[in-house]
Every structure is written in structure tokens, then in C-alpha cells.
Amino acid sequence: MPESKKRKKVVERRIAQQHADERRHATEPEKRSPSWWVPVMVGLAILGLIIIVTAYITGGRFPIPGLANGNINLFVGIGFMLVGFLMTMGWR
Numbered sequence: 684m685p686e687s688k689k690r691k692k693v694v695e696r697r698i699a700q701q702h703a704d705e706r707r708h709a710t711e712p713e714k715r716s717p718s719w720w721v722p723v724m725v726g727l728a729i730l731g732l733i734i735i736v737t738a739y740i741t742g743g744r745f746p747i748p749g750l751a752n753g754n755i756n757l758f759v760g761i762g763f764m765l766v767g768f769l770m771t772m773g774w775r
Contacts, residue, residue: 710754714775724774728764
């Protein structure tokens with residue numbers, strides 16, 4: 684078989700495979716996040732911000748009085764905000 688016919692067959696197979704992939708992707712439903720994802724994500728970020736602001740205003744005594752030693756309240760607030768931020772990466 685001449686070289687040009689072989690190339691033509693290879694190109695035709697690639698085009699057919701691309702069309703098959705496009706049809707398969709068109710029929711698959713798009714994966715989306717659950718409806719509760721965004722409210723929880725935003726809620727965690729806002730809760731973390733509230734905790735941090737409260738800790739700064741009260742000198743670290745509140746919102747959790749037992750964690751006043753070493754400004755651990757700030758770390759708790761940052762943790763909530765971090766979880767909210769990490770959830771943004773899974774949002775679709």
C-alpha cells in the first residue's frame with residue numbers, strides 16, 4: 684500500500700476517534716457540586732472572619748474563652764477560613 688494511503692487511513696481513524704470522543708462527552712452529564720456546597724463554603728469563610736475580628740477586638744479572650752492563651756482563637760478562625768478556601772477548589 685502506498686505511503687499516502689496509509690497516512691490517509693491514520694488521519695481518518697484519528698478524526699473518527701475525535702468524533703466518538705465528542706459524542707461521548709456530549710452525552711455525559713456535567714459533574715456539578717451539591718447545592719449545599721457554596722453556602723457552606725461561604726459560611727465557613729465568613730465564620731472564620733468573624734472569629735478573627737472578635738479575637739482581635741477582645742484581645743484573644745473571645746469567642747472561645749478557654750483558648751485565650753497564645754491567640755489560639757486566631758488560629759481557629761484561620762482554620763475555618765482555610766477550609767472554606769479549600770472548598771473553592773472542589774466547586775464546579
